[in-house]
Amino acid sequence: MIIKDRVKELVNQAVADTGFGTVDFQVEKPKSDFGDYAVNAVFGLAKKLKKTPGEVARQLAEKISQSLPEEIEQVEAVGGYINFFLSRQYLQSALSDIASQKNYGRSEELKGQTVMVEYTDPNPFKLFHIGHLMSNAIGEAIARLYEAQGAKVIRANYQGDIGLHVAKAIWGTQGQLPGESVGLAEKVKFLGAAYARGAAAYENQPETKSAIEEINEKIFNRSDPEVNRLYQIGRRWSLEYFEIIYAKLGTKFDRYFFESETASDGLTIVRQHPDVFRESAGAIIFPGEQYGLHNRVFINARGLPTYETKELGLNKKKFELYPELAQSLIITGNEINEYFRVLLKTMALTIPEAAAKTRHIGHGMLRLPGGKLSSRTGEVVTAEELIEQVVGKLREIVSPKSGLSEWERETTYEPLAISAIKYSILKQSPGHDIIFDFDKSLSIRGDSGPYLQYTYARLNSILTKAGEAAPSSNFAPDQLKEESELKLIKQLFELPNVISESCQKIAPQHLVLYLFELANLANNFYEKIHIIGDENTERLTARLVLVKTTAQMLKSGLTLLGIGALEKI
RNA sequence: CUCCCCGUAGUUUAAUGGAUAAAAUGAGAGACUUCUAAUCUCUAGAUGAGGGUUCGAUUCCCCCCGGGGAGACCA
Numbered sequence: 109m110i111i112k113d114r115v116k117e118l119v120n121q122a123v124a125d126t127g128f129g130t131v132d133f134q135v136e137k138p139k140s141d142f143g144d145y146a147v148n149a150v151f152g153l154a155k156k157l158k159k160t161p162g163e164v165a166r167q168l169a170e171k172i173s174q175s176l177p178e179e180i181e182q183v184e185a186v187g188g189y190i191n192f193f194l195s196r197q198y199l200q201s202a203l204s205d206i207a208s209q210k211n212y213g214r215s216e217e218l219k220g221q222t223v224m225v226e227y228t229d230p231n232p233f234k235l236f237h238i239g240h241l242m243s244n245a246i247g248e249a250i251a252r253l254y255e256a257q258g259a260k261v262i263r264a265n266y267q268g269d270i271g272l273h274v275a276k277a278i279w280g281t282q283g284q285l286p287g288e289s290v291g292l293a294e295k296v297k298f299l300g301a302a303y304a305r306g307a308a309a310y311e312n313q314p315e316t317k318s319a320i321e322e323i324n325e326k327i328f329n330r331s332d333p334e335v336n337r338l339y340q341i342g343r344r345w346s347l348e349y350f351e352i353i354y355a356k357l358g359t360k361f362d363r364y365f366f367e368s369e370t371a372s373d374g375l376t377i378v379r380q381h382p383d384v385f386r387e388s389a390g391a392i393i394f395p396g397e398q399y400g401l402h403n404r405v406f407i408n409a410r411g412l413p414t415y416e417t418k419e420l421g422l423n424k425k426k427f428e429l430y431p432e433l434a435q436s437l438i439i440t441g442n443e444i445n446e447y448f449r450v451l452l453k454t455m456a457l458t459i460p461e462a463a464a465k466t467r468h469i470g471h472g473m474l475r476l477p478g479g480k481l482s483s484r485t486g487e488v489v490t491a492e493e494l495i496e497q498v499v500g501k502l503r504e505i506v507s508p509k510s511g512l513s514e515w516e517r518e519t520t521y522e523p524l525a526i527s528a529i530k531y532s533i534l535k536q537s538p539g540h541d542i543i544f545d546f547d548k549s550l551s552i553r554g555d556s557g558p559y560l561q562y563t564y565a566r567l568n569s570i571l572t573k574a575g576e577a578a579p580s581s582n583f584a585p586d587q588l589k590e591e592s593e594l595k596l597i598k599q600l601f602e603l604p605n606v607i608s609e610s611c612q613k614i615a616p617q618h619l620v621l622y623l624f625e626l627a628n629l630a631n632n633f634y635e636k637i638h639i640i641g642d643e644n645t646e647r648l649t650a651r652l653v654l655v656k657t658t659a660q661m662l663k664s665g666l667t668l669l670g671i672g673a674l675e676k677i
Numbered sequence: 678c679u680c681c682c683c684g685u686a687g688u689u690u691a692a693u694g695g696a697u698a699a700a701a702u703g704a705g706a707g708a709c710u711u712c713u714a715a716u717c718u719c720u721a722g723a724u725g726a727g728g729g730u731u732c733g734a735u736u737c738c739c740c741c742c743g744g745g746g747a748g749a750c751c752a
Contacts, residue, residue, distance in 0.1 A: 563715095
């Protein structure tokens, strides 16, 4: 924020005043107690001036110290670094600022931009598994980070409602579907099992393989009434079921795309570019090998478009519907990273305007210690099963002091479990795989979703029990002098930087780490300082403001991650 | 065979080329007559191997070893 620029200015001034010329450098936030801000300008300078870094740092620090602004208390040269310490007065007044701003942390950096984020992308007839959960958690967080920077975000979901996987599932039903009276979860389970049956048969039985391919053709042409019937019912069940999950996860999509509606556009693009695609063994392929990639089939020998072609159609459609798009992000599992490299190349050759603004982000896969999870073998963990597992773990660590009734407590388990799952997905960099182990991986203590929720609930509890509302202005911030209080303020102060950085780098893990540290400082403050009952009412009020502000920032940070903060747990 | 990604405490993960590599968990020791102990405090513990670039490398380059993904009619 502004203070960082101020530091930069001070250093630039000192460099000029000392006759060192100019230098490029960055203002960093050091890890430990070296200072509140640090500057590494001297390394480049030292080389140029043929002096030791320590010498240069000392001279500059001395120069800067001669006229310190009131925000800075002290400047120190250590090794090749110049470290800046913020003054207590400055921090205290910063709290007044933060407390009075309702949207502290958000910015207008991307105002006027429209960004599409495509994520989740489950396939009808198949299970909604934990991989979709990852895509959803990461995509939702990215969408919200963009919104926090002022962008308009269009949440898109691309669902594969035609294609070979659907044919496999329909074959797997053997013409039998559960009755309408059966619960939705059961129906969807049935479809998932049918898919697994079909997929296995496709691989192992040559005669079934061609039967399934025939069904695929019938789905595409809508030529067979019985296939149409099974298709319509199964598709509806899946989509209804997905809606329930999206609601639980806190996602609301603005636009749904289906493979069935992108196929014809895709086919047109392929046929219009004989220079890009060519015939090979009865199919139309893209000769990726010419570009150092690999070859891919776009139209199979039966004349049907593959996923590749539909994806071309999709990306064209996106820009037709939303010509104002400045960026189009696609979040999927990293197993199709290579596939996307090829696809983006074909886009660049056929729809270059769209290609230039499209970016694929491959997130890591959830793996079992043994290997990859596969829905083809039916060996998957569904999103619902995972949530249930975590709920079971949460039941074991309930606090008797929460003040919630049995029934209220019961209703908090599911959102709490979802927060644990989302948190553990978002706390690591998106490209990384998660080795998933029910017993170990999903933490509900320590660095975890419930930890933040617990911290938030505790802070709220103080505010409730204090009986009087904390003001957002007109309090005495100079009452806050304890180390645990000042550290907390420093952390609050950093929120806008962290949000902006997380968005720019598409790295939600920075925000997660920040929030964990914030909660840690808040708990430390909570343990060290007893707030309620303080006879010094000015101090009491100031502390309540600090508690309230911390709680608000915790909540708004969680919200940005797509995690709903629970008032009481 | 080719192309991509990844190797960090026992385990799961952090770290725009910068200081003493940061946490959690597990292990050990302590803290509730007071605002929710789902917490807090302290101790021990890591960059796969070898070269190179650099004032400085977990980060960039090369090679080796190990793991994963993709590679023609699936997504």
